[in-house]
Amino acid sequence: MSAETTSLNxxxxxVKLHRCGRGPALLFLHGAGGxxxxxxxxxxxxxxxxxxxxxxxxxxxxxxxxxxTSIPDLAMFYLDLVEEAGLDGIHxxxxxxxxxxxxxxxxxxxxxxxxLVQLAPAGIxxxxxxxxxxxxxxxxxxxxxxxxxQGFADRILATAPTEAQLDVMLRNRFTVAKFGWxxxxxDPDLEKxxxxxxxxxxxxxxxxxxIMPPAFAALWRERLPDARLVxxxxxxxxxxxxxxxxxxxxxxxxxxxxxx
Amino acid sequence: MxxxxxxxxxxxxxxxxxxxxxxxxxxxxxxxxxxxxxxAEEYESHIDALVYAEALGFDAIGVNEHHQTAxxxxxxxxxxxGALIQRTKRVQIAILGRALPLxxxxxxxxxxxxxxxxxxKGRIIAxxxxxxxxxxxxxxxxxxFSHQRFHEAHDLIIRAWTEPGPFAFDGDxxxxxxxxxWPRPYQAPHPPVWIPSQGSSETVAWASHPDRKYPFLVTFSxxxxxxxxxxxxxxxxxxxxxxxxxxxxxxxxxxxxxETDERARAEAGRAVETLFNDFLRQTFEMLMPPGYTxxxxxxxxxxxxxxxxxxxxxxxxxxxxxxxxxxxxxKTVLAGIEKMRDRTGFGILVALLxxxxxxxxxxxRNMETFAAExxxxxxx
Numbered sequence: 001m002s003a004e005t006t007s008l009n010x011x012x013x014x015v016k017l018h019r020c021g022r023g024p025a026l027l028f029l030h031g032a033g034g035x036x037x038x039x040x041x042x043x044x045x046x047x048x049x050x051x052x053x054x055x056x057x058x059x060x061x062x063x064x065x066x067x068x069t070s071i072p073d074l075a076m077f078y079l080d081l082v083e084e085a086g087l088d089g090i091h092x093x094x095x096x097x098x099x100x101x102x103x104x105x106x107x108x109x110x111x112x113x114x115x116l117v118q119l120a121p122a123g124i125x126x127x128x129x130x131x132x133x134x135x136x137x138x139x140x141x142x143x144x145x146x147x148x149x150q151g152f153a154d155r156i157l158a159t160a161p162t163e164a165q166l167d168v169m170l171r172n173r174f175t176v177a178k179f180g181w182x183x184x185x186x187d188p189d190l191e192k193x194x195x196x197x198x199x200x201x202x203x204x205x206x207x208x209x210x211i212m213p214p215a216f217a218a219l220w221r222e223r224l225p226d227a228r229l230v231x232x233x234x235x236x237x238x239x240x241x242x243x244x245x246x247x248x249x250x251x252x253x254x255x256x257x258x259x260x
Numbered sequence: 261m262x263x264x265x266x267x268x269x270x271x272x273x274x275x276x277x278x279x280x281x282x283x284x285x286x287x288x289x290x291x292x293x294x295x296x297x298x299x300a301e302e303y304e305s306h307i308d309a310l311v312y313a314e315a316l317g318f319d320a321i322g323v324n325e326h327h328q329t330a331x332x333x334x335x336x337x338x339x340x341x342g343a344l345i346q347r348t349k350r351v352q353i354a355i356l357g358r359a360l361p362l363x364x365x366x367x368x369x370x371x372x373x374x375x376x377x378x379x380x381k382g383r384i385i386a387x388x389x390x391x392x393x394x395x396x397x398x399x400x401x402x403x404x405f406s407h408q409r410f411h412e413a414h415d416l417i418i419r420a421w422t423e424p425g426p427f428a429f430d431g432d433x434x435x436x437x438x439x440x441x442w443p444r445p446y447q448a449p450h451p452p453v454w455i456p457s458q459g460s461s462e463t464v465a466w467a468s469h470p471d472r473k474y475p476f477l478v479t480f481s482x483x484x485x486x487x488x489x490x491x492x493x494x495x496x497x498x499x500x501x502x503x504x505x506x507x508x509x510x511x512x513x514x515x516x517x518x519e520t521d522e523r524a525r526a527e528a529g530r531a532v533e534t535l536f537n538d539f540l541r542q543t544f545e546m547l548m549p550p551g552y553t554x555x556x557x558x559x560x561x562x563x564x565x566x567x568x569x570x571x572x573x574x575x576x577x578x579x580x581x582x583x584x585x586x587x588x589x590x591k592t593v594l595a596g597i598e599k600m601r602d603r604t605g606f607g608i609l610v611a612l613l614x615x616x617x618x619x620x621x622x623x624x625r626n627m628e629t630f631a632a633e634x635x636x637x638x639x640x
Contacts, residue, residue: 136288136397136545170555177550178404181396 003038003046007061008054010081016061018053021046024114024255025087028052029078031096031122031238032134032176033146034059034168041240044248049091049255054081056101058175060168071097071123071179071187075104088112091255095119095240096212097180100187107193115258116201117251118220120212120237122185124194126219131185132211135177148208148236185212194223201227202254204247206235228254261601261638264354264610265313265627266322266512268539269306269340271330272617273298276538279330284542286329286394293330302333305620307340309613311347312624316631320352320385322610324456325359327391327398331539338372345380353380356456356477356512356610357387360417361409362399367439369413370420377446384451387477388414392458393547404551407462409433421450456512459489460557468496468504477510477610480540483583483600486511490604506607511600514585514612516622517629521588527622529576532585534616536574585615590633597638609638 003020018038026049028042035055042051056074058064068074078101082090090113094102099121106113125131134142144153161169201224205217214231221229230250232239240247274285275293282289310321323340326332334340337355344353353376358369377384390410396403412431416439419429425440445451455467456477467474478489490509497504514535516528544565548558579585586596600606613630614623 135549136283136543138543138545167559170550170558173550174404174555177402181402181404181549182400184400 003042003051003053008081008085010077010084013057013063013065013077015057015063015081016055018042018055019051021049021051023049024089024091025049026051026091026093026255027054027082027087029054029092029094029098029101030056030059031094031098032172032180034172036165036168039241039244041244041248044244045251048252052087056098056175058178059172064171064175069178071100071104074101074179075108078105079109082112089114091115091117093117093119093251094121096237097122097176097185099123100185100190103190103194103197104187106197106199107190110197110199113199115255116197116199116224117254118201118203119239119247120205120209121203121220122180122212123187124191124216124219124223125183125186126213126215129213129215131213133184134211135181145210146237147242148206148234149242152242191219191223194220195225198225200254200258202250202258203227203229204232204239204250205229206232206237206239206242208235209237211237261597261640262319262507262608263317263635263638264320264322264510264608265310265316265318266324266354266356266610266612267306267310267614268324268326268332268612269302269334270535270539270614270616271299271302271333272619273302274330274538276534279538284394284546285331285539286326286542286546287397289328289330299333306333306614307343307347309620309623309627310344312627313613314348314351316627317635318351318631320354321348322354322356322385324356324387325389325391327362327395329394329398329539338376341376341384342379345376345383348383350383352383352385354385354454354610355387356385356454357389359389359391359395360413361390361406362395362401363413364434365436366413366416366434367420367436367441370417370441373417373451374421374441374443374445377451378443380446382446382451384445384447385454386451387454387456388417389456390552392542393549393552394542396549396552397546402551403549405433406552411466418450418453421445454510456510457489459485459492460553461492462554462557464489464492465496468493468500468508470500470502473497473502473504473508475508475510475608477512477608479512479610480514481584483596486513486583486600487603490606494604504605506605509604509606510608510610511606512610512612514587514615515593515630516585516587516613516615516618516626517590517593517634518626519589519629521592524588524592525576525580528587528615528618528626531616531618531622532576532579532587533574536579536584536616539616590629593630594634594637597634 008015055062099118100123323337325337426438429436454475457463467476478486518524586593
């Protein structure tokens, strides 16, 4: 299946949007790495849903308005986006920084959303359990620490990125620092409002996640009012990349079984 | 020429082989490599060296701020400045500088400088810096907002020093209902502000602006780069419609003088190598956290680094050849300074006369030789 790339203009901000498939809206919020490519995971879901993958303001090919300075700002922007795009009954999926964003959106206004899938989300923390410091890691180290199976890192490292790709990576890195440097990867005000997310939720976590510690998973399950947790063996920080078919299956079972 | 004897206060007893096993001598270097008994001796030696500079005739003595590193033991340079005030009578004391974006209330910095200025009856030079990249890892301050916080903190401090208080400050990063310094600075309108920098064009344009005309100190760069940054400042000043005075251009440089070039290299070669290779050792990610510079500056930096390739350990010879360090006979060192003066007309020399593992005895002799052989030739 091939994805279509379009753009939305929301309050003067152009957002690049990749979309594929037909059916109920499934909105995927990407993590710190942006959307370097269309993933097999998206294809698997596009057989059943309309998969929408926007690039957040400040990432990739989207604008970077100076008034978006935090993940809560970005969440408010996305509430404008889903309203102006006329989306409703949305199944929301977030990974890492995108999971943090998903939670910030839903504690504010869940009216247009039907369910939540969190893939190793940032946004809350367990005191005494630090995240991996991907700001101090070198590029190869940071890449390798994303995966359990180093074959994924090896394949990426085998091809030198183009200048354009390097520019996007640098831009993404600036934006990630803006949102996530301090406090590192969380919002002190988020955890206490997670009970507001009165939606069926699925939390998926790699057992070998070197960035968001698996110890955070239990806290998410505890704080979300209606969540179940799936731990994925032999898996790092990107369960939907390392175990695309398995995780897509879980997502589909979850949406069909609980949330539809 | 204004002459500053400057000190980083390195932790010389560092086990260099043990330190080399870690990512950097900054931020992540385990502090069990610091021995407080040896460290206390280091403070005493380093302060003695700075105090000695007054007797030798230097115009100013200088310290600076770095965090969580064996490179310099002054996370709070104003504490050292407080000690130096009590042990000196005449010299200016230059804090080069305090890192403004790292604090949550810059009024504290305004207060500290005002206190020091009163304690010293007007001998303080206030350096303002953003801190190097590693400081953002060490402090947690967000590098993305570093420039914004620097400018806002600067404006707040200058207003705190010059406007009648109390007043309210309404910023994007700092918001204060009451700004009302007790004490006010001793110097009027306020202590001189100097800007040490590694040469970013944004900083040059800002420092040279006619509203500020802040002396701009280029630190730890090759002679060609120092000249380029000085002349960028000059050009910028001309664009603003004035000619930069010598006192607006400074050069911070490790200097070692001995009877002959051979002797100077033999005595200081290894020390300058430890400064650049061991004490200054940081990764790219530490030096350049995202947002610390503009995207364009960072891309330049990456491209330059790629062009250089893996340079490995810098040798004393390479550091001397590039003019990054002045090490040699009085004639050699003086020629290096005069050459830069011909190229840029700079008027502030910030001499790092102790560096790396250089011992107390050699530091003292270096300072004495500098004072006897170089200093008289630089008096305008």
